[in-house]
Amino acid sequence: MDIAVDQVIGTCVRFGQLISEAHDPENILPLLANAAVEQLGADGALVLRVGEGEFLQVAASRGIPPESCSAQFSVDTIGREMEQQLLATCGQRFAEVQTLPLVSSTNLYGVLVLFCCKPGLFVDHRQRLARGVADLAAIALDQAFHRKTLERSLEELRSTRELLARTERLRALGELSTSIAHDLRNIFNPLSLQTDLLRRAAQSPERVLELAGQMKQVVKRGTETVERLRLFGHQSREVATEVADLNVLVDESAALCRLRLGENNQVRLEVVHGGPVKVRVRGAEVVTALMNLIVNAQEALPAEGGTITVRTGTSSEGGWLQVADTGMGMPPEVKEHLFEPFFTTKGEKGTGLGLAMVDTFVRRSGGSISVESEPGQGTTFTLRFPLAQ
Secondary structure: OHHHHHHHHHHHHHHHHHHHOOOOHHHHHHHHHHHHHHOOOOOEEEEEEEOHHHEEEEEEEEOOOHHHHOOEEEHHHOOHHHHHHHHHHOOOOOOEEEEEEEEEOOEEEEEEEEEEOOOOOOOOHHHHHHHHHHHHHHHHHHHHHHHHHHHHHHHHHHHHHHHHHHHHHHHHHHHHHHHHHHHHHHHHHHHHHHHHHHHHOOOOHHHHHHHHHHHHHHHHHHHHHHHHHHOOOOOOOOOOOEEEEHHHHHHHHHHHHHHHHOOOOOEEEEEEOOOOOEEEEOHHHHHHHHHHHHHHHHHHOOOOOEEEEEEEEEEOOEEEEEEEEOOOOOOHHHHHOOOOOOOOOOHHHOOOOHHHHHHHHHHHOOOEEEEEEOOOOOEEEEEEEOEOO
């Protein structure tokens, strides 16, 4: 009995070593058919695999007539019925057939069929040996199945992640394009007005030069805004900044917005400088942000008009600028979502990206933005930036 036990253990170990390197079910099944003949002593072997419709199909064979390898069996026939059917198919060649289901984790993966020329071969330790090999094969098939499922899931996950990355990139590009279109509209809107003024000032060379300088500055800011689109998607997220005086940028923004206001005497745009305020930013983005805030402030004023005040100054937290209006103000539920992309109270007229892009620019510059507003009390935006060393 000890010799028999040693034989069972030794055979199982050798077979286990063989299938440990086979990660695909298609490789495990031929190994099982060979082991049935070479290690278990069977005269022939079939390995049936569960296919579609719960039918068993021959996946590997050793020493079996070709006509038996083309048969298909129902799962319900596993056992004596299948054994008798196989014996009849093989004629008088074999005296005994034994079926061993390959079951692991309650899953049926197939059947190992052993053929013997003499009856009574698989008894006692040989029976245990055959059962042990079949169980090892079932465990290997179960692991291979789960491995395949995992690999498939990983591949689907990888494809989904790539699709999401492309979708997110396109979404971000769409947001950026919409934002740039919004900013360009604000920047270039005064250009046509400057062109009209240029025609009227044809007899005044000094005025022509002044308007030409303003128009050149408008084109420069527009070009810098378009440059943001070209830089989109670069690996480096660092932004080139410059030392700038907030007062100069405020004056430039105010000049452009006054052209937009035209001769609307009901809206007053006032600028209050708080001394030199040197910060490190991108000048074009400050002008764009200011114009966004001033345009929004104008649209928030009541029909009878009001005042928009732009102030600059310094504090212990750095340089700051404020845009305050005497408009209608906003309730807390609106203020809570103010900087969220695509949130707008303007309906189809608004994109919901203006303030979101202002917030993004300020934070990217190492600064912060805050808003104070109450219904009927107007609104004040405060942008803070680190002072230039």
